[in-house]
Amino acid sequence: DQQVKQNSPSLSVQEGRISILNCDYTNSMFDYFLWYKKYPAEGPTFLISISSIKDKNEDGRFTVFLNKSAKHLSLHIVPSQPGDSAVYFCAASDRNFNKFYFGSGTKLNVKP
Amino acid sequence: KAGVTQTPRYLIKTRGQQVTLSCSPISGHRSVSWYQQTPGQGLQFLFEYFSETQRNKGNFPGRFSGRQFSNSRSEMNVSTLELGDSALYLCASSQGEGQNQPQHFGDGTRLSIL
Numbered sequence: 001d002q003q004v005k006q007n008s009p010s011l012s013v014q015e016g017r018i019s020i021l022n023c024d025y026t027n028s029m030f031d032y033f034l035w036y037k038k039y040p041a042e043g044p045t046f047l048i049s050i051s052s053i054k055d056k057n058e059d060g061r062f063t064v065f066l067n068k069s070a071k072h073l074s075l076h077i078v079p080s081q082p083g084d085s086a087v088y089f090c091a092a093s094d095r096n097f098n099k100f101y102f103g104s105g106t107k108l109n110v111k112p
Numbered sequence: 113k114a115g116v117t118q119t120p121r122y123l124i125k126t127r128g129q130q131v132t133l134s135c136s137p138i139s140g141h142r143s144v145s146w147y148q149q150t151p152g153q154g155l156q157f158l159f160e161y162f163s164e165t166q167r168n169k170g171n172f173p174g175r176f177s178g179r180q181f182s183n184s185r186s187e188m189n190v191s192t193l194e195l196g197d198s199a200l201y202l203c204a205s206s207q208g209e210g211q212n213q214p215q216h217f218g219d220g221t222r223l224s225i226l
Contacts, residue, residue, distance in 0.1 A: 006154075032212040043116070043202055043217030044155075051212060089154065093212070099168045100145065100204075100215055104154035 003027045004092050006103035013110050019077040021106050023090035026071065030092035030101075035064060035075045038087045038105070047088075048075070080110045114139065116218035118203050124224045130191040133221045135203030137184050143167075143208025144186040145215060146178060149200040158201075161186055162208045190223075198225045 005024045013019045021035075031052040036044035050057040050064045050073070057064050063076045077084055087105045117136040125131050137144050145168075146158040157170035161180035178188040184205075190197055200222050204215035 002154075004154075034214050036217075041219070043118075043204075043219045046214040046216060049212070049214055091215075099157065099160060101157070102147070102155040 002104075003030075004090060004101045004103045006088075006090060006106050008106050009104070010107040010109070013080045013108065015082055015110055015112050016079045019075075019080045019084065019108055019110065021075040021077075021088050021090075021108065023073050023075075023103050024071060025073075025092050025101075027092070027094070027101075028071070029094050032093045033064070033066060033073050034091045034093075034100075035062075036089045036091060036102075037084075038089060044089055077108075080108075082110050082112050084108060085110045116203055116205050116216055118201075118218035118221050120221060121219065122222045122224075124226060125193050126226050127193055127195060129193050130189065131193060131223060133188045133190075133201055133203075133223075135186045135188070135205075135218060137186070137203075137205030138216055141205035141207055141216075142184055143206045143215075144180055144184065145204045145206075146186070146188050147202045147204065148172075149202060149220070150198075155202065158188070193225050195225050197223065199223060 034049040035047040038044040066073045089105045090103045093100045119134045143162045145160040147155040160168040164180045180186045200220045202220045204217045206215045
């Protein structure tokens with residue numbers, strides 16, 4: 001049973017516009033959420049995280065929103081750039097910070 | 113600080129063989145996790161080691177095993193290889209305790225089974 005889900009396998013956005021990537025989770029024990037970016041032939045790179053005590057965390061062009069009641073988080077990229085084209089994974093960890101659960105990824109294509 | 117290092121980067125094996133993959137975590141990181149990524153799939157959790165002990169385990173058969181050494185370096189072993197084991201195997205390290213910390217990934221080992 002997949003505890004972290006990314007229901008959109010792909011997303012295409014025009015350069016300069018906003019990219020919104022979504023992620024849903026089922027386990028209410030999760031209290032730490034992360035986004036990773038992955039280019040082909042490379043390992044995932046940590047992008048941004050959020051603790052369950054917050055509902056928003058911003059880092060430059062990247063903002064993560066957390067809606068605990070809906071068990072939903074999203075990543076906003078504004079403005080989107082062609083270099084942002086990659087696969088984005090969301091992840092969550094349990095209270096013991098020992099185990100990370102990953103979604104299946106969303107492939108973002110930012111068109112010039 | 114050096115990142116997570118995985119060796120080898122690419123490996124070709126045949127069915128029935130066994131394979132050992134290596135992972136050197138970021139200096140000071142004591143937790144090492146292994147993941148399998150296949151086309152169209154997310155990262156499937158294999159197991160996590162902390163201070164030489166397996167702390168968590170995913171839903172993989174016993175053919176998949178691992179260990180961690182006193183210097184936190186970790187190895188993963190797959191015995192009696194099957195065609196379906198062809199995948200990218202990723203290792204990630206983190207401090208493993210205390211405040212929330214992200215995992216940091218290596219570039220993976222691409223295993224192909226012929």
